[in-house]
Amino acid sequence: MLRSTLALLALLALLVTxxxxxxxxxxxxxxxxxxxxxxxxxxxxSTGPSGAAxxxxxxxxxxMGMDDLVAIYLLLREPSVDIRAITIDGTGLVHCGPxxxxxxxxLAAFGREDIPFACGRDTAGPGGTPFPDDWxxxxxxxxxxxxxxxxxxxxxPAGADLLAEAIDAxxxxxxxxxLGPWTxxxxxxxxxxxxxxxxxxxxxxxxxxxxxxxxDTPTIKPADGVEWNVGxxxxxxxxxxxxxxxxxxxxxxxxxxxxxxxxxxxRLASDHAAAGADITYETYxxxxxxxxxxxxxxxxxxxxxxxxxxxxTWEDATIALSERGHLSRDPAGRPARIAVAADGQRVTDxxxxxxxxxDPRPVPFTLAGALxxxxxxxxxxVDDGAPTxxxxxxxxxxxxSAAAAGLLAAGVREPHTWADALxxxxxxxxxxxxxxxxxxxxxxxxxGVYAEAGADAxxxxxxxxxxxxxxxxxxxxxxxDFADGGTLTLGS
Numbered sequence: 001m002l003r004s005t006l007a008l009l010a011l012l013a014l015l016v017t018x019x020x021x022x023x024x025x026x027x028x029x030x031x032x033x034x035x036x037x038x039x040x041x042x043x044x045x046s047t048g049p050s051g052a053a054x055x056x057x058x059x060x061x062x063x064m065g066m067d068d069l070v071a072i073y074l075l076l077r078e079p080s081v082d083i084r085a086i087t088i089d090g091t092g093l094v095h096c097g098p099x100x101x102x103x104x105x106x107l108a109a110f111g112r113e114d115i116p117f118a119c120g121r122d123t124a125g126p127g128g129t130p131f132p133d134d135w136x137x138x139x140x141x142x143x144x145x146x147x148x149x150x151x152x153x154x155x156x157p158a159g160a161d162l163l164a165e166a167i168d169a170x171x172x173x174x175x176x177x178x179l180g181p182w183t184x185x186x187x188x189x190x191x192x193x194x195x196x197x198x199x200x201x202x203x204x205x206x207x208x209x210x211x212x213x214x215x216d217t218p219t220i221k222p223a224d225g226v227e228w229n230v231g232x233x234x235x236x237x238x239x240x241x242x243x244x245x246x247x248x249x250x251x252x253x254x255x256x257x258x259x260x261x262x263x264x265x266x267r268l269a270s271d272h273a274a275a276g277a278d279i280t281y282e283t284y285x286x287x288x289x290x291x292x293x294x295x296x297x298x299x300x301x302x303x304x305x306x307x308x309x310x311x312x313t314w315e316d317a318t319i320a321l322s323e324r325g326h327l328s329r330d331p332a333g334r335p336a337r338i339a340v341a342a343d344g345q346r347v348t349d350x351x352x353x354x355x356x357x358x359d360p361r362p363v364p365f366t367l368a369g370a371l372x373x374x375x376x377x378x379x380x381x382v383d384d385g386a387p388t389x390x391x392x393x394x395x396x397x398x399x400x401s402a403a404a405a406g407l408l409a410a411g412v413r414e415p416h417t418w419a420d421a422l423x424x425x426x427x428x429x430x431x432x433x434x435x436x437x438x439x440x441x442x443x444x445x446x447x448g449v450y451a452e453a454g455a456d457a458x459x460x461x462x463x464x465x466x467x468x469x470x471x472x473x474x475x476x477x478x479x480x481d482f483a484d485g486g487t488l489t490l491g492s
Contacts, residue, residue, distance in 0.1 A: 063092020063180030090122030120159030120184030
């Protein structure tokens with residue numbers, strides 16, 4: 001199929017022709033329900049940290065997936081919380097090295113370099129399941145977001161040690177907002193058992209009680225009811241759950257009520273001046289697949305429900321953990337509070353409002369322009385309002401034909417011409433696994449833009465200065481047909 005072609009050939013990405021060789025773009029306050037023992041004044045679902053007179057100290061543990069990042073942006077600007085430390089879960093989505101780099105840059109963009117950070121152990125205990133490599137690569141790259149480099153002057157301590165130091169130094173009992181696996185928490189309480197006395201509770205996005213899990217691997221299926229934050233290191237969860245610490249869960253049962261809005265880019269486009277909104281906007285522009293069907297604000301919803309427990313419906317229960325990582329109700333289990341549902345619209349509104357709070361980032365994200373191309377089954381046409389400047393550009397493909405199609409482009413280095421590129425494409429044997437793209441064709445990073453019949457598709461492409469050629473592609477692999485849409489000239 002054409003989609004396979006787009007994935008297989010670097011040629012079928014947006015390319016550029018230019019005069020020179022171009023490089024590829026490459027909460028002080030009361031705690032949320034369940035964070036304190038039953039009967040505590042703070043244990044009511046209607047009481048949250050946002051009503052407090054002084055910020056509530058928290059520490060955040062995270063695997064820095066996209067939903068975690070949105071949660072962090074929300075908490076960084078939430079006046080009812082005092083973030084004492086952030087630790088990265090090495091058994092989660094991001095690897096320690098890139099994760100430390102990314103969180104350093106994020107804190108600088110928010111003007112919060114005062115918050116210490118570290119990374120925890122990167123090997124899970126028995127029964128742990130690593131996140132897929134391609135998911136981790138995307139998280140390592142922060143989904144394409146570009147933040148200015150920040151030079152570190154110190155090497156962060158071990159994650160467990162930083163958490164112990166931050167919790168011990170806090171002016172009041174600390175709530176752990178856990179947005180990833182619990183590997184670092186296991187290490188914290190094993191190495192620093194006295195710290196437990198200063199922990200008010202754990203508020204975690206984790207588990208799937210009455211809904212399918214979201215793990216789908218050769219050995220664990222959704223019917224097994226395992227959620228990734230637990231399944232990545234179930235033995236760590238078991239070790240922490242065995243301790244006498246209040247736990248609140250925001251599981252898939254609630255977060256499944258909060259899908260990422262399909263039009264998140266359009267919603268943020270009207271107001272993304274604040275740092276959190278701007279970085280989130282950039283992320284969804286650069287990686288629109290993050291808002292595709294099946295994407296949820298898992299950990300983001302958990303953070304919102306921590307700030308305002310009234311966004312969710314809560315239940316007190318006794319729970320147990322299976323060896324594979326399934327959290328379930330069990331009369332013989334330990335007590336916990338569970339969010340069994342969430343008000344999706346109110347949670348979404350709360351997240352967007354939180355992202356739009358506070359100052360801008362030092363270097364805001366800007367789009368150079370927008371490119372719109374229409375394919376009607378006969379002609380490939382660049383619509384009015386085509387960009388004239390190089391830079392990050394939104395590309396929209398309107399497929400008005402009766403068959404699936406893709407928006408492509410090809411380009412050349414001088415002395416070759418656009419006509420030479422078209423001739424090479426026309427003659428290329430797409431079925432040849434050894435097919436090599438000539439070095440005079442200049443590639444620009446993109447996955448191409450594909451749309452079903454009668455549908456539209458959008459992607460973001462970093463277009464450099466030069467002449468950009470446009471193609472509309474149809475057919476099935478390996479027989480493909482291309483229609484020339486002409487060229488654009490972009491200035492720097």
